[in-house]
Amino acid sequence: MNRYLPHVAVIVLMLGAAVVGMMTAPATSVAEEGGVAGAGAAGPAGKAPAQWRVTWGENPAREATISWSTKEATEVNTVHYDTRALKGDVPSYKHKVQAQTSGRYTAKSFRLHYHHAKLEKLEPNTAYYFCLGSDDNFTREFFFITAPDTDADLKFLYGGDSRSDREGRRTMNRRMRELFEADPAILCLVHGGDYVADGSNMEQWNDWLTDHELTVTTAGRMLPVVPARGNHEAGDVQYDEIWADTGGRGKNYYKTMFGSQVMVVNLNTEISAGGDQAKWLEETLKVNPKIRWQLANYHRPAYPAVKEPSVAKQHWVPLFEKYNLDVAFESDGHTIKRTVAIRGDKPDATGVTYIGEGGLGVKQRTPDPERWYFKDGKTGSASHVQKVTVTKETLTVETILHNGKVFDTWQGKPRTR
Amino acid sequence: MTNSNDKLALNTLRVGTALTLVGLAASVLGFGSPVFTWLWLEADWPEHRALAVDRAGACALLAAIPMLFVPRAWLGLKLAALWLLLVALATAATGSWYPWLAPADHASRILAPLAVALWAQRRSADAPVQWTLRVAAALTFAGHGVAALLGRGLFVDYALSVMFGLGAEPSQILAERMLFVVGIVDVACALAILVPARLRAVAIWMAAWGGMTALLRVYYAGWTQWPETLMRMANCAVPLTLFLLWKPRPEVSP
Structure with missing residues (x-):
């Protein structure tokens, strides 16, 4: 009997620890999901486009x-x-x-x-x-x-993470179509990555591409996509086959100009962040100081709502602060977040605001609102898309839920560079 | 336990494994693990239940630490190893960048507590214990070596940070070349540690490299990354244990 005592003690100890672990798990909210069933969509057939x-x-x-x-x-x-x-x-x-x-x-x-x-x-x-x-x-x-090439007022959508909840994704695609139909000034969707769960799986991409048809308006207007690579597409050649090598095959970092005064730098968190990409980013920000609105789009966040900071914090945040970026759009966390303006890793009204975390069709996590950068910021948990409205005087980011309600609104003013 | 080298080796493995378990538990309690992601996203568990299981696993790892130092607590260590295997499989199932590398990358942290358990059970570092350690080191180095050969972006950034630290002009091309060499050396070490001959030079190189690359995590991203460094201590402790075990023993005169 004595020989079994240590094992019994071990199991009791581990079970006790496990119970402690379970009891210390924070309560979570139930994600508010769209879940509206859509028409079945099997994808292409024969030679029909x-x-x-x-x-x-x-x-x-x-x-x-x-x-x-x-x-x-x-x-x-x-x-x-x-x-x-x-x-x-x-x-x-x-x-x-x-x-x-x-x-x-x-x-x-x-x-x-x-x-x-x-x-x-x-x-x-x-x-x-x-x-x-x-x-x-x-x-x-x-x-x-096509986008304007002048200093025009304009709008676009931002969102990411459409990878693991097909019905949620279809719901959000319909929501984007409704926004697009209601507001023809919207130009496109800037996507923050993680389109599918497994970027090498063409069955999943097939579903995603078929679902993307739902963003086309009744009149036939297409919502162009400005893509960024997510970690679930990291290293997968299918990403470039789908997005036509945007930003260069495997590199996928590039800037997009909306009009003459809105620049979006689209970055790739899945390759070296500190090497050529950081040099390119610095050069791009440095030579364009007169562009009024400067934004970034990338997948894994520097100031996450649930996870740990990505390489973006190490290599890009110092450049964002040096060149006074307005907003960095981030995905990956499956939550809603808007940080306070940050400079030097602390709140600073002259700093950069980080918005997003991804809700275009993925189960939503409960964020950690206790993180210091959410004091005077905002967090939430529901499928969502951001609508960005740019004028000469203001840049407004509205977080719109799957049901059309506006969850959060942030506004920035032009800054001196 | 008849040899002081063996005692030193065992304690090295115990301490290295204990640090690894602390790092892993801290990381899970701070940011969650792939087990949570798998249960929540793939198995469709409610978030709170998946989180509870994740945290339970982390606390069980912490509870396993004292068992490393108790001779008859091998069952708890085997359970810890099983949990760590599940974490590696969940990483492979939910991971992104070449997910099939994850079980190999994690081999040392999985097999280190198992080796301590076997050692306790068998009361000596006999062939099964040593082969467990050899396979652990080999798989970890092979996994990381292949990742280096594939040019993993994070590794390129590590190389760039080292260049910067050494006062050299960081160059991505140079970093990628360095990484290629590192990959070749890692894979060669992985093969060499498996040859029947006891190559102590290979073992000490692997221990040094495993330790340095673990420390690189905090060097690169600051002290907040300490769990990342600690969880990789097994990458150093496992080959270091082999190095100590393979120390030539004095011949006993008849």
């Missing part, structure tokens, strides 16, 4: 990449486009461009093909109507509106 999307990179006033998928391989893939609405009468469109890149998405067994057509020399602030064609299959007419 589907999963259409517009991707914006550096110069959305003049360039756009229109992409789509086909289930089967196709020979001829074209975009027919015009600045006039032609109701899908394909021969009438003035311009035609062949997809510069087509191929099969990298996957073991799942078959799906991508097609990317880059449109260049576009006119700013102009509606472009287009039909997609793969062999003899054509879509209805869609359109998108």
